[in-house]
Structures are given as structure tokens and as C-alpha cells.
Amino acid sequence: MEVDERLVRHVAGLARLDLTDDEVSRLVPQMASILAYVERVAALPGAHETEQPADLDAQAIDLDALRPDEPGTPLDLLGLIRQAPAGDGAFYVVPRFLGEDEAPLEGDPS
Secondary structure: OOOOHHHHHHHHHHHHOOOOHHHHHHHHHHHHHHHHHHHHHHOOOOOOOOOOOOOOOOOOOOOHHHHOOOOOOOOHHHHHHHHHOOOOOOOOOOOOOOOOOOOOOOOOOO
16 A cells, blocks of 8 residues: 555544644654555465354353352442542542543534
8 A cells, every 4th residue: 555645644533633844854764664565465375264163052151060150239329439549428529531621522422
């Protein structure tokens, strides 16, 4: 695959990255190197083979060896909140992820 500035700008746009012309110029050879490596890996014998287990019902974990899933004593919720670094008595208090001047993503209920 030929990597040029147009492709780098397209991928940057998909990732919502605003790149300078200098950054785009530096990323062209880096992206070309990455894609060349991926093509080399894809060309290895067996790279596209998928093995299906002989027994499709086989489990990776022996389910009979697990303990039964039974309800236990519930945790003391208020005690856990009191141990938290910050709480308001009924809920954990965490810092905002977005700054005051940043808007939430479209469709985000917050």
C-alpha cells in the first residue's frame, strides 16, 4: 500500500487528530514502515489459517471445577464509601473527566 500525505491526513481525520504539515511529513515514512511490517507478518505461513476445535462444544475452562454461583453477604456500601478518598455520604465523588470549558461528546447524556 502506498502511503502518502493524503492517506496520513485521512487516517488522522478518522482519529480526529489535527496534525501540522510537519507532523504529516514525519508520519508518512513511519506509517509506511508500520504497514510494510504488517504486510510481512501477513505473508508468513499460517497467518491466515484458523483452526476450528474438533469438538465445538469444548470449553476452555472446566465449568464443573468452578464453585457454585450463590449469593453471599452483601458489602457494607456506606462503609465502603467512608473508606473512599472522596465521598458525599451516599456516593463516591470523582473528578470530572472534561474540563469546564469542554463540551461532552454528541449523544453523551452528561
